[in-house]
Amino acid sequence: MKISEVSKKYDISIDTLRYYEKAGLLPNIKKNSSGIREYTDMDCERVEFIKCMRSAGMPVERLSKYIALCEQGEETAEERRSMLIQQRAELIEKRDTIQRSIDKLDYKINIYYNTLRAKENCLHKTK
Amino acid sequence: MKISEVSKKYDISIDTLRYYEKAGLLPNIKKNSSGIREYTDMDCERVEFIKCMRSAGMPVERLSKYIALCEQGEETAEERRSMLIQQRAELIEKRDTIQRSIDKLDYKINIYYNTLRAKENCLHKTK
DNA sequence: GCTTGACTTAGAGTGGACTCCAGAATGTAA
């Protein structure tokens, strides 16, 4: 796949794909004789994983470190696994923080609702 | 309350508190005769709300707009409410995105677990 | 052969949210 196809498939800009590559998130992308990138299926899977992690806010640098470990082979499996566990813990924290905001918003939205209804009610009565 | 106390209470840096003020998130902070800020209980409540929303990623600019509406009085209640509803929807989206990442991580962590266990098992047998 | 469009690079620019700094004034404790 060429870069524009990958870009469309995953809805990630071409610039961003090249940026990720420079940042070490997509090592070893093959290029044809005239220097044009050719993404393999494995590259695409990686793009998908990156997209998923980035959308949850995992920093590019940490992702880069994780992928570097992947490239080093089996002996880094344990370390990679513990990175993922760590990341998972952070995301759970983040999710819960967001949930608390949602709860606060629900509370406030309800107050507005009651206030506005009370007002309307009041208008009704004075009619 | 003085700025350093507010800073400690909510774990927000003094610089950030002043930055929020400049950005319109904390309008009308009173200052004493020598120009030193004195935060009222209402200011503090606002700081807490800001902290909650910011920790969930609500942009400073939107927060600033919301607070400006608050300052305009009752006739903006409807608009404020719909801003909160909108924000709530975005946070639910965000929370779900993070959940999908967590699910993906769970899946991967499990694969590592199985792989590592299989390896260990193998070592056991060859002993 | 020439244009068009997709690709390449290195490097500069942007936006958001802080974070730090210099220099001045004010407050507090020994």
Next chain:
DNA sequence: TTACATTCTGGAGTCCACTCTAAGTCAAGC
């Protein structure tokens, strides 16, 4: 009263994650 901490202001600097620009290469179609 001397020293040290805290506050103030305006503005500069930083970090992250892109995003854009300029200048160039290459393949396909007319």
